Each structure stands twice: as structure tokens, then as C-alpha cells.
Amino acid sequence: MSRRTDSVGHIWLHVFLLVMVVITTYPILWVLSVAFSGQQGLAFADLPADPGVWDRLRAIVPWPETITWVNFKDVFSQQPFGRWLLNSALVAGATTIAGVFLASTAGYAFSRFRFPGRRAGMMSFLISQMFPGTLTLVPLYIIIVQWMELGSNFLGLILLYSTTAIPFCVWNLKGYFDTIPIELEESAKMDGAGPVTIFYRIILPLSKPAIAVTALFSFMTAWNEFVLALTIMDKETMYTAPVGLRFFVGGYAEQQWGYFAAGSIVAALPVMILFLVLQRYLISGLTAGAVKG
């Protein structure tokens, strides 16, 4: 096999990869152009009455006619998007703290202790992932909104999100705790440390990377969640960012694609960057947990 045939073959691969890259990046460039166009409409360019091929080509190139920050400014000043973003941050922040606490303690128990019900507990967490959202949604609506009267209340969402994230986080953390040598704990036990001390002083500091991934996952679960928030949050001022963004373009009223695009970028950019940096760890936890148990 010569180098020449290799590079000729590679040209076709590059063509294919470039096509794929255009497909994957186009919608992202599209949302950027709509956001920076300063308009509320979907079109990048106004078409003349009898458009030629060039005019039409102009209409699909994701580059706005004028670049302006006005959509970004207006979505905060004309629309309550800042409030929605703050709501999301509050809910997601509290969910992260609660989620990490719940998942790390349970994950530690599943990793280090052998007790009756351990296997059943872990399997029940796994099976709970198969519960269709709508089946628990009606009872949850009744429990949260009608019994606990937490409709349009952040506490209700925080409680729901932290439990939604538990199973994945528990499995992920358990997998990581399993890799920490047990000898470290045994020497601490010799020195008279109890299980709580061992957990806080030895296990947690050693598992910082896994805790970070769990925290990120809990945060993203809450930050990107749509259905529960749509169902429970009735008041417009209590919307989270996803429900608010859908509010711009979902209804039968005039659709505000410019606000949607600008808001999407503000809401998605931080989590996208975090995700791209940390996705290796997410995926390793996922496959390790699923394959080895």
C-alpha cells in the first residue's frame, strides 16, 4: 500500500467528513445568524419579488445582512428572559447540591457495603429509568401541585430534578468508588475513624473528578429540563429558561425567532462548553457503569 493511494482515498473521506460537518454546524450557524440579525423573522435576507438563484442562495447562507446585538439586549430588557435565566440558575444550583449529596452517599453504600437489598436497590434504580415520564407525571402533578401545593414553586422542581438525576449519578459514582483501593479505608478504620469520617475525609476528596461529573450531570438535567417545568410552572414569572424560550416561538401568537435565538445562545453556550470539556468523563462513566456494573 503506497502513500499515494492512501491520500487519494483520504480525499473522499475528507469530502464526506466536510459534508457531515456542514450538516452538523449549519443549524448552529443558523441560530447565530438569526440571533445577530436583529430581526424577529426566520429569513436571513429579503427576497425580491422575482428571486434569481443568487438571491435564493443568499437566503440560505447563514450570515445576516447586518450584524447587531439588539436581540441580545432586547431579550433581557423587553422580555423577562433575565428572570427566567435566574430561575433556572437557582433551580439548577440547588439541584446540583442536593443531587450530589444524595448520589454520593448512596453510591458509597452500594460500592463499599454488602447488605441485604443491595442488588434489589441498584436494579430498582436501573428499572426506574424505564418508567415513562408521563406515568409518573400525572401522580407527581397531583402530589406536588395538589397535595404539597408546590405548583409554580421552585422547591417542587428542585425536589423533582434531584430525584430524576439520582439513578444515573449513583451508578456513575459507584463505578468510580469501586476503583478506590479499600486499603486506604482500612488503615483509617484502624485509627478509629467511623464510616462518616471515612466518607468525608477519604472517599470524597479522592473522588473529585467523579463528583465534578455528577455535579455537571445534575446541573444539566435541571438546566435543560423542559416537560416537568412546563407542567408545573404556571406563572410566567416563574418559568425556567427552556419553558420561556419555547414561549417565544411555541404559541399561536406572533413568533419571535430573534428573541428565541439570542436567548438560546445565552442559555446553551455555558453548558455546551462545559459539556465539550467534560464529555469524555460522562461517556466513560456511562459505559463503565453499564458494562461492568
Added chain:
Amino acid sequence: MPAATAGMGLLPWLVALACLAVFLVSAIFVRQGFLPLLLALVILVAGLWIHAALSMDRLGDQRVAVESTLRDKALSLPDLLPVVADGVQDDPAIWDRGKFGDPRGWFNAAGDLDETGIRADQAQQLSRFGTAAMVLGLLAVILLYWVASGWANRTWGALVNHRNAYGFVLPAMIGMIVLVFFPFAYGVLLSFTGQTLYNVNQPLYDLFVGFDNYVQILKDFNVFTTAEDGSRIINFQSFYWTLGFTLLWTVSNVTIGVSLGLLLALILNIKRLAFKPIYRILLILPWAVPNYITALIWKGMFHKQFGVINQMIMICGGEPVAWFDGWLTSFFAVLMTNAWLSFPFMMVVSLGALQSISADLYEAARVDGADKWQQFRFVTLPSLKPALVPAVILSVVWTFNMFNIIYLVSQGEPANATEILITRAYKLAFEQYQYGYAAAYSVVIFIILLAYGIWQNRTTKATEGI
């Protein structure tokens, strides 16, 4: 009157307390045998029953008094109650109604209180209480058996022995039980009732309909209906259409996701390929975008009048397509959206697995004279399996329940044709407010997924060795 009531009120409590005492004393001698305990339990239930009967009787007297007083007050304030003053009091059927607007019949045509109505209502409540007491009694017998047979002791022993472990699991378990497992059980219970938004305050006991919801869902075989001109129309409301569409949706998405992901991973795994890291990061991008944003972006791009996709079609000389007017084009739109966001996951999983295959395996295969295809078939694919199988299972479950894409892109248009089971169940619950029916629909979804999970687990042993 207050003194007399207080004296009367003491009696039911005395009866109940006496029976409770008898029960507790017998419970102390629980190890002496099962029969005495059962006897004590019967006494307890009987005692509670007498207590309730006596209380109810008293409550009935009070209600008669309250209703009479209310009526007298209402009649003495004609200004406040113009309806009564206008002579409508002649027909109590208009205002003599219960909480849900149901006629009570407590007042006769002359507007005088008819005690028998209230007494009958009281009796009904008593019988309801009787049923509740029987259920409680049954539960108590089970509990007693649990104690008497020594299981309770063993459970307690396990709890004490492993108290550290249970202590660590407890917070997460409480959360899961209250907000996941209990709602699940409650949802299953709801599926046997005819609860809707309008009777949500009535006790579930009164709304019990047995398997009616399930029968109604599953017997709807009319996937095709015949129109007046003889042509066959698909009945998009049928459960089986939605089920078929969900399967089509899941299979096509997972097939596209796996093949595209695997293909790209194989290409990106070529050693001397230029710009690999750049391609990799650009191809992962769709996975990082929150899926509700992806859905709304594609919805905008598929817009009939201003969407860029129709603009592209017009460049090629085609006519603009009304994407959400026909089920096939609508399906294409949602499929395109979901394929876009789902292949990077498969690509990353495959790439990770490919990179962990030892080069020695290929070396050995080459020595044995295997060509490129044979190397792929006998080295690459088997090595990919442990990572790909769980990823495929996950993506089947995710896609099957991919609410956001359907709900936000096609919204089930046209006429619920592109609804998948999960979005249909959501609309039944939160747009048509048929809570019981929607719960039954969701239980059916769960059973389908569970059957798939069990089958997949049998064939691949994915959860071995937990």
C-alpha cells in the same frame, strides 16, 4: 345542649380506647400464638366500627341542626340571597346541591329539611368507612403474620447489623420512594380509575373502573376507516397506529444513529487522517446542544414559508413543501432532527471502543492472512460489542421516549399522525385531562419497555455481575 353532647361524645371514645387496650395487651403475648391475636384484632376492628357508628350518628344530628340553621339564616337575610327572596325557595332542587353540583335532595319541595336524605348520606359514608376498616384489618393481619413468623425480627436484625449501609442509602432511597416509586404505584392505581380533571376531588374508590381503560386502548383495532367515497383512511387516533409509528420512529432513528456513528468513528480512527481533532469536535457539537433548542431550531428551519430547507429545495428547482401537512413529510422532519442530535453519542461510544482495541489483534489477524473486511468482521465488530450493546439499549429507550423532539417539532401534526406513545399519553393527561386513561396508556408504554429490557438483558447479559 353542649354538656349533653360532651357526655355523649365520650362514649365512642371509651369503646375505641377499650378495644385498643385489649389489642395492645394481646399484642404483647404475640409469641403465644397466632389465634389469640386474630381474636384481639377482630375485637379491635369491631370496637373501631362501633366507635365510628356512634360518632357518625352524632355527626348526623349535628348536620341536621346545621342545615336547618343555615336555611333559617338564609331566609332571614333576603337582601343577601336574592335568589331565595325571589320565591325560588319553593324549588330547593335549584340550590340544594352538593360540592360537585349533584342534587342532594335534603329539602322537600316546601323547603323543609328532609332528614332521611342526610341519614342516607351518613349511612353511605359509614359503609365507605367499613370498607376502609376492612382493608386496614387485612393489612393489620399481614403485619401481624410478619411479626408472628419472626420475619420482623430478622429484618430488624439486618437493619441493626448493616445500619451504616442503610444510613448511607436512606436519603436517596427516601427521595426515590416519595418522588419515583410511589408516583409510579399511584399511577398504576390511577390507570384502573376513570379519573379526570372534573372528578379529581372524589375518592379514587368511587372512580374504580377495573380494566376498562386498558380494554378501551387495546381493542381499538380500527387502524383504517373507510371514507364515504370508499377510500381507506388511516385512523391516526388508534393506539396501534401510534404504536406502529413509535416503532418505526425508534427503529429508523437507532439504525441511522448506529450506522452513521459507527461509520464516522471508523473514519476518525484512521491513523494518518489529517485534521482529526477538528472534525471530532465539530461532529460532537449537536450532542452538546440542549435538545429542546435543537428541536425548536429545526422547527424554524422546516417552516413552510421562511424555512431555509424550503429555500434550498427551491434553489434546486423544486416546489416548497408543507412539511407538517402530510405524515410522511412530517416524519421526515422529526427523523432528520433526531438523527442530527443522536449520531454523535454513538460516534463517541464507538470511537472510544475502537481506540481501546489492541493493535496486536490486527497484527495477529494479518499474520493469519485476514483481509481488511475479515479484520473488520472478526476483530473490530466483536471488540465493539461490549460498548455498543449498552449504548444501543440506552438509545432505544431514549428514542422510544423522546418527548421533546415530537412535542416541539411536529406537535403530532397532521392530526396526531406523528404522535409517539409518550407524547400521546402527555396530551391525554394535560390537554384532555383524562388522568386515568392517560395513566393506563403510560402503563402500556412501561410494559412494552420492560418487555424489551428483559428480552435485551436475556440475549446480551448486559447487567451481569452487579
